[in-house]
Amino acid sequence: MNEVLPLSEAHDTSLFGSKAVGLGEATRAGLSVPPGIALSGTLVEAVASGEEVAVARLVQLAENLSLPLAVRSSAVDEDGAEASFAGQHLTLLNVPSPAELPSAVRDIWWSANSDSAITYRQRVGLFTRPSVGVVVQSLLNPDVAGVMFTQNPVTGADERVIEGSWGLGEAVVNGTVIPDHFRMDRAGRVLERIPGLKRVAIRALPNGGTVEEPVPAEDVERFCLDDLQLEKLSQLALRCEQVYGPARDIEWAIADGTVYLLQCRAVTRTGR
Amino acid sequence: MVGAPIELLQRVPLFQGLDRGELEQVARLFKERHFSQGETVVMEGSGGAAFFVIASGEAMVAVGAAERPALKAGDYFGEIALIDQGSRSATVTAASDLLCYGLTFWEFRPLVEGSGVIAWKLLESLAKKLRSAQAD
Numbered sequence: 001m002n003e004v005l006p007l008s009e010a011h012d013t014s015l016f017g018s019k020a021v022g023l024g025e026a027t028r029a030g031l032s033v034p035p036g037i038a039l040s041g042t043l044v045e046a047v048a049s050g051e052e053v054a055v056a057r058l059v060q061l062a063e064n065l066s067l068p069l070a071v072r073s074s075a076v077d078e079d080g081a082e083a084s085f086a087g088q089h090l091t092l093l094n095v096p097s098p099a100e101l102p103s104a105v106r107d108i109w110w111s112a113n114s115d116s117a118i119t120y121r122q123r124v125g126l127f128t129r130p131s132v133g134v135v136v137q138s139l140l141n142p143d144v145a146g147v148m149f150t151q152n153p154v155t156g157a158d159e160r161v162i163e164g165s166w167g168l169g170e171a172v173v174n175g176t177v178i179p180d181h182f183r184m185d186r187a188g189r190v191l192e193r194i195p196g197l198k199r200v201a202i203r204a205l206p207n208g209g210t211v212e213e214p215v216p217a218e219d220v221e222r223f224c225l226d227d228l229q230l231e232k233l234s235q236l237a238l239r240c241e242q243v244y245g246p247a248r249d250i251e252w253a254i255a256d257g258t259v260y261l262l263q264c265r266a267v268t269r270t271g272r
Numbered sequence: 273m274v275g276a277p278i279e280l281l282q283r284v285p286l287f288q289g290l291d292r293g294e295l296e297q298v299a300r301l302f303k304e305r306h307f308s309q310g311e312t313v314v315m316e317g318s319g320g321a322a323f324f325v326i327a328s329g330e331a332m333v334a335v336g337a338a339e340r341p342a343l344k345a346g347d348y349f350g351e352i353a354l355i356d357q358g359s360r361s362a363t364v365t366a367a368s369d370l371l372c373y374g375l376t377f378w379e380f381r382p383l384v385e386g387s388g389v390i391a392w393k394l395l396e397s398l399a400k401k402l403r404s405a406q407a408d
Contacts, residue, residue: 048303050274110305113376115360119319122357129378 017074017133036137048109145169145253167201276302276373320353
């Protein structure tokens, strides 16, 4: 169906993809998720084709979101697709206004239909027409962001593993920095802290796009998370397990003292 | 506007011979795609996802180390990998900012299967490329 809905109303993974529905579930469960909308795969296709009605619906609903916007893919095809296609599909941060959304959505559609994405699909035996939903959210301007595993992805141990750095979480996800590394037990006790080398922070630019900004020398090896923030992340891990189940791979950000959930998916591999 | 401009497709040899109604149907299948100057559009040896018609700008073509004639508005490329689902036979790089309209395999195949006119033009084009390759 040709739909665009507030994230909280996204229920059907076969329409909106697992990322959108996962965030919708989190929103309904009361977790802090940046406000956003979910576009069905067919709406994305229609917007990419330039269909005026679809474009108008998208722009109209996006006008309620505070700017700038983050635009991410939400693979519709099959279970675990988000993990499978991580790195194949495009994410566009800091889209300055709803007017620029159709172009951003088209770029994401093409990323799912790129030579590299199709080659990957052929290799894993998925040579079928890709369908990609899209999530559009208000982009946070976080002080710190990163990833968290509710179960150690290397050893399989029942402990939280957190990696964080200054600014947008893409610095951690893309490997731009060596992030700070923390291990915590289920009760929230810190088991280990290893400082990273966080020489840059990815920040949003005023007119769209992002920039790698140098981090002040005194912050490069200073821990980006204090005990209170670690405790809040521990609570987020617990809530995510209650909502989604065990062994979660979480992307988070902290802005103005609030811990936000950006993405939550199943850990695809553990050391066990 | 939905799809590619009719005026563009009228200039593409592959679609010459189609009437206005047929061209309108074909045009709707295309999606716009931009490439920045210097961007690799397709890479020789990689799998192929789409067929492109150039609307504006120029693209450089290379097969191995050998340069081939540049592509410009009205030219098309990318059809070979879609026909045999094999790898790209050339590398195409945007020589300037490039505006293209593309069809993926899932639109391209039914289009060719459904139009004898397009299929014949495609055969002519492939025969020309084969002769050119034999002459090299």
